[in-house]
Amino acid sequence: MLVGVPKEIKNHEYRVGLTPPSVHELVGRGHQVLVQTGAGAEIGLSDEQYTAAGASIVAGAKEIFERADMIVKVKEPQPQECAMLREGQILYTYLHLAPDPEQTAALVKSGAICIAYETITGPGGGLPLLAPMSEVAGRMAIQAGASHLEKSKGGMGLLLGGVPGVAPGHVVIIGAGVVGTNALQMAVGTGARVSVLDKSVDRLRQLDLIYGNRISTLYSNAHAIEEAVLSADLVIGGVLVPGAAAPKLVTRSMVSRMKKGAVVVDVAIDQGGCFETSHATTHADPTFVVDGVVHYCVANMPGAVARTSTFALNNATIGHAVALATKGWRQALREDPHLKNGLNVAQGKVTYAAVAKDLGYDYVPADTLLA
Numbered sequence: 001m002l003v004g005v006p007k008e009i010k011n012h013e014y015r016v017g018l019t020p021p022s023v024h025e026l027v028g029r030g031h032q033v034l035v036q037t038g039a040g041a042e043i044g045l046s047d048e049q050y051t052a053a054g055a056s057i058v059a060g061a062k063e064i065f066e067r068a069d070m071i072v073k074v075k076e077p078q079p080q081e082c083a084m085l086r087e088g089q090i091l092y093t094y095l096h097l098a099p100d101p102e103q104t105a106a107l108v109k110s111g112a113i114c115i116a117y118e119t120i121t122g123p124g125g126g127l128p129l130l131a132p133m134s135e136v137a138g139r140m141a142i143q144a145g146a147s148h149l150e151k152s153k154g155g156m157g158l159l160l161g162g163v164p165g166v167a168p169g170h171v172v173i174i175g176a177g178v179v180g181t182n183a184l185q186m187a188v189g190t191g192a193r194v195s196v197l198d199k200s201v202d203r204l205r206q207l208d209l210i211y212g213n214r215i216s217t218l219y220s221n222a223h224a225i226e227e228a229v230l231s232a233d234l235v236i237g238g239v240l241v242p243g244a245a246a247p248k249l250v251t252r253s254m255v256s257r258m259k260k261g262a263v264v265v266d267v268a269i270d271q272g273g274c275f276e277t278s279h280a281t282t283h284a285d286p287t288f289v290v291d292g293v294v295h296y297c298v299a300n301m302p303g304a305v306a307r308t309s310t311f312a313l314n315n316a317t318i319g320h321a322v323a324l325a326t327k328g329w330r331q332a333l334r335e336d337p338h339l340k341n342g343l344n345v346a347q348g349k350v351t352y353a354a355v356a357k358d359l360g361y362d363y364v365p366a367d368t369l370l371a
């Protein structure tokens with residue numbers, strides 16, 4: 001199969017769909033790989049390294065979209081990329097469709113086979129192609145939050161860990177999945193007081209066993225969320241209902257009663273965000289203020305540490321990339337129910353139930369297209 005890797009064009013996005021070792025893996029199995037010139041230049045992956053791994057370097061994205069049977073990317077296709085997709089072409093990348101009606105309409109119109117990293121499941125449960133980026137974003141969330149608590153960044157002027165004789169800050173983490181537990185690990189490391197909320201008591205039980213009375217675990221409901229965020233200095237939003245728009249757990253009214261100069265980091269913003277006051281921002285202009293509360297809502301946080309993130313992402317994506325290239329999408333999906341869960345849009349149909357429900361499309365099960 002001819003596999004194409006365009007350079008990412010989202011704001012401050014320096015990750016690449018395939019690393020040179022991943023190219024080597026595909027080429028070794030008889031596939032051809034086209035990489036757009038400079039695709040990895042910003043993170044130290046040169047055209048020469050890609051060529052040495054067996055890729056052909058091409059000048060522009062247009063040629064890649066025209067020639068490739070499968071496009072491998074990182075972020076959701078931007079409008080000009082959607083316009084270049086064609087019927088039957090495989091798109092393998094993050095999509096986050098539920099909060100994005102325009103992109104969904106463009107992918108439906110394209111007739112392409114659109115497989116979303118974030119809804120591919122794993123034999124051991126969980127979302128193994130989302131997990132590495134959630135590890136990165138969860139860890140970064142505390143870094144970003146701590147930095148924006150500084151006065152010059154709009155925050156209240158608080159050091160998360162405090163100092164001897166001065167109490168630490170209070171970090172509230174909503175959602176104790178991969179983002180939440182990685183944020184928790186970092187927050188505990190700073191010396192902050194930490195509360196974590198989730199709907200899963202089993203998950204809270206695991207965290208209690210690890211951290212003991214160093215943290216507070218709270219069952220997530222509207223009352224507990226309100227009480228926690230009103231006393232918080234930093235709130236991390238890390239909830240997920242796979243494939244669906246994030247539930248708005250922190251209301252505008254709660255935000256209006258939070259401490260002035262507090263910070264919220266809505267990591268779940270790529271699924272629409274779990275604060276009613278959130279909207280997506282970019283690394284170039286990451287924050288805005290609502291009722292005195294600083295909101296950090298960058299939808300591609302791992303793009304800031306693109307070198308680490310590219311390698312972590314490829315560790316998780318290359319296996320399915322090889323299967324898709326070697327078997328074609330129909331056979332690869334028929335043989336692997338977890339990869340099949342990644343199919344969101346194909347041949348003009350929405351094949352993921354939560355996306356169809358949230359955006360008002362008819363849901364067409366993937367199986368009906370695999371015969």
Ligand SMILES: NC(=O)C1=CN([C@@H]2O[C@H](COP(=O)(O)OP(=O)(O)OC[C@H]3O[C@@H](n4cnc5c(N)ncnc54)[C@H](O)[C@@H]3O)[C@@H](O)[C@H]2O)C=CC1
Nearest residue numbers: 133134137175176177178179198199220239240299300301
């Ligand atoms: N902004 C960015 O750059 C990035 C965003 N993300 C996003 O972060 C979000 C979280 O991802 P993961 O941690 O990997 O998901 P996950 O599935 O590991 O964890 C989600 C957690 O939310 C919990 N949850 C669901 N409903 C809840 C509720 N009402 N109250 C409290 N907890 C609730 C679940 O029980 C689960 O433990 C996703 O939307 C993901 O796409 C991930 C990576 C980067």
Ligand SMILES: CC(=O)C(=O)O
Nearest residue numbers: 133270299300301302
């Ligand atoms: C998961 C995601 O949105 C990202 O890595 O940018």
Ligand SMILES: [Mg+2]
Nearest residue numbers: 076096100103
């Ligand atoms: Mg989007």
